[in-house]
Amino acid sequence: MSSQLSFIGAGNMARAIIQGLIASGHPPEKITATATREQTLAPLRERFAITTSLDNQAAVLNADVLVLAVKPQKLAELCVGLRDAVQQRRPLVLSVAAGIRCSSIERWLGGNIAVVRSMPNTPSLVGTGACGLYAAPGVSDAQRALVERLMGAVGITEWVEEEELLSVVTAIAGSAPAYFFYMIEALEKAGVAQGLKRDSARRLAIQTALGAAKMAALGEHDPETLKRQVMSPNGTTERAIQRFEAGGLEALVLDACNACRNRANELADQLDQP
Ligand SMILES: NC(=O)C1=CN([C@@H]2O[C@H](COP(=O)(O)OP(=O)(O)OC[C@H]3O[C@@H](n4cnc5c(N)ncnc54)[C@H](OP(=O)(O)O)[C@@H]3O)[C@@H](O)[C@H]2O)C=CC1
Numbered sequence: 001m002s003s004q005l006s007f008i009g010a011g012n013m014a015r016a017i018i019q020g021l022i023a024s025g026h027p028p029e030k031i032t033a034t035a036t037r038e039q040t041l042a043p044l045r046e047r048f049a050i051t052t053s054l055d056n057q058a059a060v061l062n063a064d065v066l067v068l069a070v071k072p073q074k075l076a077e078l079c080v081g082l083r084d085a086v087q088q089r090r091p092l093v094l095s096v097a098a099g100i101r102c103s104s105i106e107r108w109l110g111g112n113i114a115v116v117r118s119m120p121n122t123p124s125l126v127g128t129g130a131c132g133l134y135a136a137p138g139v140s141d142a143q144r145a146l147v148e149r150l151m152g153a154v155g156i157t158e159w160v161e162e163e164e165l166l167s168v169v170t171a172i173a174g175s176a177p178a179y180f181f182y183m184i185e186a187l188e189k190a191g192v193a194q195g196l197k198r199d200s201a202r203r204l205a206i207q208t209a210l211g212a213a214k215m216a217a218l219g220e221h222d223p224e225t226l227k228r229q230v231m232s233p234n235g236t237t238e239r240a241i242q243r244f245e246a247g248g249l250e251a252l253v254l255d256a257c258n259a260c261r262n263r264a265n266e267l268a269d270q271l272d273q274p
């Protein structure tokens with residue numbers, strides 16, 4: 001039987017997971033979402049027929065799995081406010097918040113609560129999410145399996161055995177859809193600058209990203225080989241790749257991922273208040 005899920009927070013990430021879960025067959029009557037404003041909730045209720053509520057306590061008291069999906073800066077106050085309800089119901093807690101450590105969440109919730117931390121991404125919306133998971137000490141195998149089933153319904157999951165590594169997952173998966181959208185935007189702009197209509201340039205760039213990702217996902221060849229297959233010696237692609245190399249693209253990607261990971265760690269240090 002499906003678990004009763006309560007999402008506290010119904011923004012971009014919660015919506016992506018909810019939509020993916022429903023598409024994968026999770027019963028809508030087993031999902032509740034809360035927010036601070038009715039206008040956030042109405043579209044979710046109308047589209048997915050889930051239960052929505054402005055009452056976080058009630059949502060906690062009904063939850064087998066409590067998904068914490070508010071901004072990291074709001075998590076401490078939220079958790080402290082939910083402490084009594086959480087201690088009464090004792091759901092499995094699944095946080096999607098960037099940076100915030102399990103130990104902080106557990107402490108804010110009053111202690112002795114099973115907490116799993118995840119770092120999902122918005123392609124969960126289309127069942128193609130990539131999600132890192134970390135289980136705090138005290139989380140049972142059955143609870144790990146439950147989280148894996150839930151997040152596995154909307155994409156792939158990868159457990160990390162050291163919590164700090166979730167910051168790396170943030171850099172290469174949680175935040176990374178934005179990098180690929182950025183690349184699509186850049187290709188579209190380049191196409192327009194060189195004379196294509198915007199719509200055509202966008203369609204071509206999107207389809208190319210999709211095709212490249214699908215080929216890489218097949219795993220028949222590694223990405224380096226796939227790249228080489230496009231690059232005829234002294235051909236057109238080689239010229240483009242040479243420009244990326246001259247511009248230091250790989251070092252720039254590393255630098256961006258370092259900045260992303262560091263920000264995740266910084267959030268944890270800033271927000272880890274008693
Ligand atoms: N967006 C992404 O790609 C990813 C986000 N994350 C993490 O997911 C979390 C949510 O991010 P995201 O969805 O982008 O943020 P959004 O701002 O889109 O959503 C936040 C939600 O929290 C709700 N909220 C705020 N305060 C409360 C409260 N006291 N009680 C109930 N609900 C509340 C808001 O409701 P209202 O609008 O009505 O105030 C809103 O629905 C963050 O911690 C982020 O780090 C993780 C991976 C990827």
Ligand SMILES: O=C(O)[C@@H]1CCC=N1
Nearest residue numbers: 097098170174175176
């Ligand atoms: O940008 C952010 O902070 C969130 C966390 C990962 C993706 N989006």
